[in-house]
Amino acid sequence: MPSEPESHLSADFRAALLQLFPGDQCHVDLPTRHVYGYDNSRRLQLPDAVLIPREQGHLPDLVRLCRQYGVAIVPRGRGTNTTGATIPIQGGVVLSFERLNRIIEINPDDRLAVVEPGVLNGDLQSALKPHGLFWAPDPTSAPFATIGGNLACNAGGPRAVKYGACRDNVLGLGAIDGHGRALRLGTRTTKGATGYDLMRLLIGAEGTLGLITDATLKLLPLPKASALLRALYADVETAAEAVTRIMRGNVVPSALEFMDATAIRLARDIGGAAISESGAMLMIECDGEPESVPWQLARLQEAASGRGLLELVQADTASATDALWKARKALSPALRTLAPKKINEDVVVPVSCLPTLVRATEQWSASAGFPIVCFGHAGNGNLHVNLLIDPANARHAEAARSVLAELFKTVIALGGTLSGEHGIGLDKRDFVPSAFNAATLEMMYDLKQWLDPDGIMNPGKLLPPADARRRRAD
Template sequence: MTPLPRALHRELAAVLGDGWRVDPNERLAYAYDNSRRQALPDAVALPVERGQVVALVRACRAHRVPVIARGRGTNTTGAAVPVAGGVVVSFERMNRILAIRPGDRCAVVEPGVLNGELQAALEPHGLFWPPDPTSAGYSTVGGNLACNAGGPRAVKYGASRDNVLALGAVAGTGEPIRCGTATTKGATGYDLQRLLVGSEGTLALIVEATLRLTPLPPARRALRALYRDVAAAARAVARLMAQPVTPSMLEFMDATAVRLAREVGGADLPPEAGALLMIEADGDAQTLPHAVEALMRAAAGEGLVAIDDAADEAARERLWAARKALSPALRTLAPGKINEDVVVPVSRIPELVDGVQALAREFALPIVCFGHAGNGNLHVNLLFDPADAGQGARAEAALARVFALALALGGTLSGEHGIGLAKRAFLPQAIDPPTLALMRAVKAAFDPDGILNPGKLLPD
């Protein structure tokens, strides 16, 4: 029998029907996310419309029971793990594309729509939604919004927060709210929809999103620049982002990432490459060659080994497929992985890479860097054997130093993964006490009883 209050159990069973689950085996499927953390919820709710979400939040508030929103569990920081028990609200059944309006360049969707399914539906209209995380094929729009997901295209088109116009949500009070408007301009009150994006389900549960769409570029070309070492590649990133042409993608790989892309991902890369930049430009057929020339000039410089075009679309797809295979490929180096996505100003990337390499030597652990260099957002992967207590302790100590390094360089703790459980303790290092106090006041306004995703994002 569920440990939830009997009255709450009866009320939500009546509201949700077969969308109310209390069997331990069924609850287990919603106990973890991609952080590999786990905690069993007291129940799972599978709503199909916003009225059920309103009723659920109101009932849980009345009984002071935690409510944890969930997409498909691809988050890497533990943000979807129900550490305080309570009810996990999975939006997998609220997965309808409600409208695609090409003339307004917007789409209206429910939170359970998969990113990849949305892109497929938009393509016949010549449109796309810019956020493209590695998990796009199986992560939800709601989850993307909750963590402000980005991906390679964010360097030119922005992350989730930059591509949402309006949100329908249910606050921790149980009240339905509407934030923003389906227009690209608006100056009417506070910008609450951008506040909710990246809030990790701690302020409200998103039940509908009006998304800002972008026309598909008619043409694109990819470049592959190989460098002698990571320092040369990092300096090239700063040059690329200092000139007028903005690449549509700019990805960085260190030497170990290059080797994995070649050996595991199947990319055609020479063994002597010490670092690599994948650079892409998009636009119309007339201006694209000029953009590519400008990017090639910026990529050239001391330490460049070779730079070439991906010969055709198939070659381009193979290169990007190898990049997307990197994160799971790291498991071939060590069974344990801490994957953090720190951000620094683009001009400070050389110092970040140098500092991370120094930490790898100091702590005697492999640390692999790759990611969205055009935003200064690198994925720093600390690899270790969890069965070795010494390695685990060194990995945790090195992680704290990585965060301290990023902050010292004028950066921050996360670009797209969010805070969740993994970085919560470090938040006071990144945000001053008066600002944290203001954030807590905002949390209290949206969720006065603290039932929404407790224990996440904001430190005690």
């Protein structure tokens, strides 16, 4: 928490802000600033003001005003991110999109929906269901995470193995860059080869390049049938080997989830799932037309069978399927019950390298002296590596820093990447230079400078802050 609780905005800026966003759209009181200075990373930093606009008309004016006074803008959905991406580390204005939550259009003929950024993922799915459609990204936080927040970190979820993450399921965006320019990016069509693909730059940029004001989403028909397998293995290595067999087969699962032994115990004890003790588990799902699902299921059963398999059963009722998925989605919050602090890294490696990464996490846990729990979207090679530590324990804190450095170094060496769906935020920004060569990193800074010349758009996130403020010598 900052030592100075008072707002640092000038009187002129505050007067201009209240003129643009009168009444309950603008807040400078301490309680509201506390609420919007906190997110699921469990950090807190007070903004100087909180805006909760009812209409979008003055958003370009807001950006231009903040440019004029050098005030930071931090866009925010519902604060479900775990990386600190919505923490206003330089104060300024938190811009909440929670009231900009209209589903503007659902077009079944063109299989698209147009939404404002404050629409909840779960609410959109409910609105699409009567049309026999769905939007593919389904993060664990879907019932209370916004579409804008999903786009900001390129969220995925279990379905991403078959249907892709946000970048694969968006057709167009409305946005406002750091100049205050209103942009129209992408198209309403599923094909397009006109101009540069600027839309994909903003997806996953965590609000550092501009504000997303609306999104045209690509929709898919709801599968008419699905089936779920539960496979238990003697250890994490044999389960990881099964993942590679499944993913090189001729059926792409609609979900392929991995849990290690501790995650299984949590799914059983806290999530209520009826799972026997084992070294690791895979949840393997397929979907499609009713006549195709049995064939897919048989192929997946063949691929899942092999060294270390202890049990392979089908969840044969809707309630059994629901119980497994509820237990899986309860894992992340349940881990907070095991230790005072959970450090959750959502790294990604090529699927063939999963056994190597899982073996490494076991070794790090043994040497560090605290549990490391692994689960995640194995079909994408997206492993959630959870370090469970006591931050008051100096040895834990030092060992955690060492483990994280080794984790990221190993992931990059295996040809992977630092984040699959949680984004970079504050947590991993200082590791970003290790993920790119110098020329690529330089281009990222140039893009930031081009779209946000004054560095007011969610400053200090994604790129290391010292470099983010540099200016080109020429």
